[in-house]
Amino acid sequence: MSASVPTGLAALGICKSFAHQVLHDIGIDIAPGELVALTGPSGAGKTTFCRILAGLERPDAGSVALGGLDLARVPPQQRRVALMFESYALYPHLTVRGNALSPLQAPSGRLDPAAAAARVDEVLELLEIHHLGDRLPGALSGGQKQRVALARTLVQAPDLYILDEPISHLDAKLRHKLRGEIRRRLAGQQVPTLWSTPDGMEALSVGDRVVVIDGGRVEQVGTPEDIWLRPASTRVARLLGDPPMNLIEGQLKRENGTLFFTRRELRLALPPALARAAVQAGSDAVSLGIRPDDIAFAAPDTTGAVGAEVYSNEPFGKHAIVTLDLGAMLAKAKTSMAIAASLGDGWGDGIGRPVGLMFPKEGLALFDGTTGRALPGT
């Protein structure tokens, strides 16, 4: 276990196979009071990792220690881990209140009835399901059931919280509110928390640190800012942002001392720092990453503008997400890219209209065309 967090969670070298290997050497430390968000696409291995921490699956290799204690021989019910199941696993014969009270009536977490009732009231209020206290799970919506499962987890005072997709079935407004409320509640306790979510932006918004996994391997560990500003691979870049970073495959070419990113007629001179890093990395085949909101519109015939056609336009009030067809330019590549920008007055929906795109000089990212890893120094 890591010497830096002797009292938190330390998972080291976790491997697990079912029909095929789903976790490859996963290591995660979480300090007391720290919230680590685990994110990755569906099937990345998040739930399997959560289940291993809780003792519901046995790893093929690796170790899990909590508060300095190796958990290998500690059965799930003695681990002092509060796990919120992705599948909810509510007791169908108990009411909402009964489900939320259940861990406080179990031998491992028993509280006196008045203290237990007060804690359940507080958590049911927080999750806006207090008025449903007498209902059975069968009479609840999916989002309400999810909040009961969350309540049953948050009432506990464990040594580790594991929240597996705790708010994925709630509407956007409630998700936004509860992200803040749950984070605030957990911050008041000196307990490590793992929050698993397939939503990369949710991970950035709740995590003190974020661990991105894909295909059962750790792609990147860092602060939300690190991960947003410097995604370590195209797999991380694709997971973050709505819409995510545009990725264009192309070649690097040097002409008259300047390094250009090229794809057919598209030629972008790379800023010096990016060019230096690209030369050092020695890759010619690369993917260029451009965040949607770094791209600006211009008249189609503007010098230096890249020609495109508006494919679709989704207005969101202050801004719009515009998908552009760069088919003629990029030929066999993905022929559309989404950029977030306002088309301005007088465009209507703009569909089919030609536009010019000004690509930025700053904020570009370069990834190796074969491995998808960010070029070092970019």
Ligand SMILES: Nc1ncnc2c1ncn2[C@@H]1O[C@H](COP(=O)(O)OP(=O)(O)OP(=O)(O)O)[C@@H](O)[C@H]1O
């Ligand atoms: N008990 C099992 N038997 C066989 N394969 C399994 C088992 N549990 C998980 N898997 C497989 O392991 C892989 C990882 O699954 P896991 O549920 O951990 O992913 P996840 O990242 O949590 O996905 P999601 O976001 O969709 O819940 C998947 O390919 C899944 O089919």
